[in-house]
Structure formats: structure tokens, C-alpha cells
Amino acid sequence: MRTLMTVTSLLISTALLLIGHGMQITLLPLRGSVIGFSEFQVGMSASAYFLGFVGGALVIPRIIAKVGHIRSFAVLTAIFITALLGLEMLDSWGAWLVLRFATGAMICGLYTVIESWLNNQATPESRGQVLAIYTFIVLMSMAAGQGLINVGPVSEAAPFMLAAVFLALAIVPVGLTSRLAPAPLESTRIRFSLLYERSPSAFAGAIVSGLVVGGFWSLGAVFAQRYSASLSDVTLFITVTIAGGALFQYPIGWLSDRVDRRRVMLALCCLGAASAAAVAASVGTPWHMGAVFLFGAFTMPMYAISLAMAADNSSSSEFVEIGTSVLMLNALCAAAAPLLLGQLMTALSPVALFWASSALCGLFALYVGYQCTRRRPVTVEEQTPFSAAGMEAAPTAFDLDPRGLEDEVGDLVPEEAEPAPDAADAGTGEAGAEKAESEEKPAPAPIRLGPEDREF
Numbered sequence: 001m002r003t004l005m006t007v008t009s010l011l012i013s014t015a016l017l018l019i020g021h022g023m024q025i026t027l028l029p030l031r032g033s034v035i036g037f038s039e040f041q042v043g044m045s046a047s048a049y050f051l052g053f054v055g056g057a058l059v060i061p062r063i064i065a066k067v068g069h070i071r072s073f074a075v076l077t078a079i080f081i082t083a084l085l086g087l088e089m090l091d092s093w094g095a096w097l098v099l100r101f102a103t104g105a106m107i108c109g110l111y112t113v114i115e116s117w118l119n120n121q122a123t124p125e126s127r128g129q130v131l132a133i134y135t136f137i138v139l140m141s142m143a144a145g146q147g148l149i150n151v152g153p154v155s156e157a158a159p160f161m162l163a164a165v166f167l168a169l170a171i172v173p174v175g176l177t178s179r180l181a182p183a184p185l186e187s188t189r190i191r192f193s194l195l196y197e198r199s200p201s202a203f204a205g206a207i208v209s210g211l212v213v214g215g216f217w218s219l220g221a222v223f224a225q226r227y228s229a230s231l232s233d234v235t236l237f238i239t240v241t242i243a244g245g246a247l248f249q250y251p252i253g254w255l256s257d258r259v260d261r262r263r264v265m266l267a268l269c270c271l272g273a274a275s276a277a278a279v280a281a282s283v284g285t286p287w288h289m290g291a292v293f294l295f296g297a298f299t300m301p302m303y304a305i306s307l308a309m310a311a312d313n314s315s316s317s318e319f320v321e322i323g324t325s326v327l328m329l330n331a332l333c334a335a336a337a338p339l340l341l342g343q344l345m346t347a348l349s350p351v352a353l354f355w356a357s358s359a360l361c362g363l364f365a366l367y368v369g370y371q372c373t374r375r376r377p378v379t380v381e382e383q384t385p386f387s388a389a390g391m392e393a394a395p396t397a398f399d400l401d402p403r404g405l406e407d408e409v410g411d412l413v414p415e416e417a418e419p420a421p422d423a424a425d426a427g428t429g430e431a432g433a434e435k436a437e438s439e440e441k442p443a444p445a446p447i448r449l450g451p452e453d454r455e456f
């Protein structure tokens with residue numbers, strides 16, 4: 001409780017910021033459609049947003065290290081507001097690509113400020129509580145922002161002005177805080193090869209989550225607009241999806257702490273395929289919103305489960321690097337998704353968004369099912385505790401994640417005690433997996449398995 005009191009102003013700023021952000025992330029696809037952009041062009045602008053997010057993760061931490069967290073928060077928010085208002089005033093597709101890239105970079109920088117600040121204030125004992133409350137605030141604030149979009153038609157300035165107001169107000173609590181800002185940030189490496197080596201299932205989960213959930217954030221509002229009678233129907237569509245993901249994330253995480261997480265991911269892919277197909281098939285029926293709720297419930301937790309699988313197969317000293325790789329792979333796939341799905345929607349029909357999502361979930365279900373047959377699972381006793389996570393986060397979130405501190409209680413073997421295999425010993429990809437499998441021996445309890453034995 002004492003830790004939460006020290007970050008109250010930061011959490012209030014986070015809530016205000018995410019209300020405005022939740023509004024704009026739905027408003028912009030709708031406005032793009034209103035001013036005549038095709039689904040492909042709307043998708044391209046969304047890809048620019050996610051690419052900006054990746055670019056921000058790589059560049060902005062250096063700026064924060066130079067000027068500090070409070071100044072960075074104010075400057076990043078000011079640029080975010082400027083880009084948002086520019087998007088409201090301009091109808092040039094080229095300008096939209098540039099400005100949406102800027103909004104992606106700015107929101108990633110703001111996540112970086114918030115998460116590194118929370119990490120600095122949290123103690124090892126309070127990290128799990130702080131992370132859970134932070135994730136709850138993110139999801140609920142973005143959901144709350146959906147209802148505020150109805151303040152006026154998306155063709156007018158009123159919704160954009162209200163979003164800008166919330167973004168501007170977010171500067172006030174942080175700007176007036178008397179707490180000291182945290183120390184400068186340290187850069188984090190990204191190694192997709194290490195992620196795949198440790199857990200192909202986590203690697204696949206990051207891809208399918210980026211493609212399906214990223215496609216929804218980019219084009220879901222456009223789909224809803226095509227089949228809705230009013231703006232309130234569109235915002236209800238987005239809100240119900242977010243609610244499904246928020247309400248089911250913890251129950252699914254609870255289940256994943258008690259069974260093989262690969263099978264949980266397999267079930268999510270299968271149920272995600274079924275629910276996406278149900279959304280496409282149920283347009284205009286009374287049970288459409290039920291299908292939408294289940295789609296959010298089964299697809300949005302995929303990212304957090306992927307992180308948990310990655311943590312199960314890495315030492316605590318590797319978790320930040322591997323977690324960052326999961327995040328960046330997810331963001332890159334979210335950037336790629338609208339390019340494909342937008343073209344399908346333009347060439348076929350808007351329901352192609354969910355038929356394609358169903359096919360992607362089914363394809364990855366086959367891959368994860370194959371991985372389940374290759375090796376022994378990480379036992380429930382060896383798994384790290386699940387922590388909720390949203391796909392929009394900065395790499396600094398992994399410094400806050402308590403899974404990075406598991407070596408203190410002995411749930412993960414330190415890398416020094418059980419060195420990871422190098423290329424000469426285990427190889428990479430399928431060849432390395434086959435060699436490791438041939439050399440694998442049962443480990444007597446209570447000895448913990450090293451990272452090389454935990455590959456999914």
C-alpha cells in the first residue's frame with residue numbers, strides 16, 4: 001500500500017493518458033474511412049503507428065536518459081497532442097502516415113516513462129501488485145475512452161478535441177509531483193533467435209497475437225462501422241472486445257499456472273479460430289456481441305501467455321531480454337497485419353478481417369500442437385507465476401515484472417548455475433532441437449531444469 005501511495009500521481013496521469021489514447025486508437029480508423037481512405041490505406045496508417053511504436057522503443061529511452069522522466073513525459077505528450085490534432089485537420093494519406101508514426105513513437109515513449117518510474121518505486125515484494133494494478137488501469141481506461149467517442153460524429157472535431165483534453169490533463173499530476181524521478185534507463189538487447197531457441201511456442205504466440213490482435217486494433221473499428229447503424233454501435237463493439245480480454249486474462253492465467261502452458265496456448269488458438277469465425281458469421285444476428293466478447297476473451301490473453309512461456313524457459317537474467325524480444329516481435333507483426341488484412345477487406349469484404357483471423361489462429365494451433373509432441377513440458381512446479389500483460393507496453397515493463405526476480409526464491413535456475421547452450425553445443429532451429437532431444441535425460445526432483453531443457 002505504501003508503494004501505491006508513492007505512485008498515485010503517476011497512476012492518475014496514466015489513467016487520463018490512456019483514456020485519450022483509447023479514444024484516438026478507435027477514432028483514427030473511423031475518421032480515415034469517413035474521409036475516403038480504403039481499408040488498405042487505413043491499414044497502412046495503422047502499420048505506421050506500430051512501426052512508430054517499435055522505433056520509439058529503440059530511440060526514445062536515450063532521450064529520457066538525457067532530459068529526465070518528467071520533462072520527457074510533458075514533451076512526448078505535447079507532441080502526441082500535436083500529431084492527433086494534425087490528423088483531425090488533414091486528409092492527406094501521406095501526412096497521416098507520418099503523423100500516425102509519430103503517435104506510435106510518442107505513446108511508446110510515454111509507456112517507457114510510466115513503466116520505468118513504477119519499476120523504480122516498486123519493491124520486490126510489491127512488484128506483482130503494482131503490475132496488476134497498472135495493467136487493470138490500462139485496460140479499463142482504454143475501455144472507458146470508447147464511450148467518450150460518442151461525444152460527436154467522427155467527421156467533426158469534438159471527439160478529437162476531447163481526446164486531446166484528456167492527454168493534456170495527464171501532464172498535470174506528473175508535472176506537480178514532489179517525488180523524485182527515477183534514474184536513467186539502460187538499453188535492452190533484442191534477440192529473436194534466442195527467443196526461438198528458448199521457446200518456439202512463445203515465439204509463435206507473439207506472432208499470432210500480433211497478427212490477430214494487431215489486426216483488430218487497426219481495422220476492427222472499420223469492420224464495425226460497415227455493419228453498424230450508429231457510432232455507439234461501433235464503440236460498443238470495441239468495448240465488448242476489450243472487456244472480454246480484460247475479464248478472461250486472469251482466469252486464463254490462473255489455469256496456465258496449473259497445466260502445461262503450451263496446451264493453454266493451443267486451446268486459445270483453437271477457441272480464437274472458432275470465435276473469429278463466429279464474429280464473421282454472426283453479423284446482423286442477436287448473438288453477434290456474444291461472439292465478439294469471446295473473440296476478445298480468447299485472443300487478447302495470447303500475448304501474456306506467450307510471455308509466461310518465455311519466462312518458463314529462460315533464466316531470470318535472460319527474462320528482460322527475451323521479454324523485450326516477445327514485445328518487439330509482437331509489435332512488428334501488428335505492423336504487418338494491416339497490410340495483409342486491409343487488402344483482403346478491400347478486395348473481398350470487411351468480414352474477411354475475421355475469417356483471416358480465424359485461419360491464422362487455426363494455422364498456429366497446428367504449429368503449437370506439433371510443439372506439444374516434440375518435448376516434455378515444463379512441469380507446473382517449474383513454471384513461473386503468470387502476470388497479466390497488454391500487448392501495448394514498453395520494454396521497461398519487464399524490469400517491473402516479478403518474473404525477472406524469480407532467482408531470489410529459487411524458482412528459476414540462474415544462468416551461471418546452468419549455462420545456456422551455445423551454437424556449437426546445441427545449434428539453433430530444428431537441428432539444434434533434435435540434438436538436444438537426443439541428449440535429454442530425466443532430471444530427478446528437486447533439481448530445476450536449465451533453459452536448454454525447457455524448450456517447447
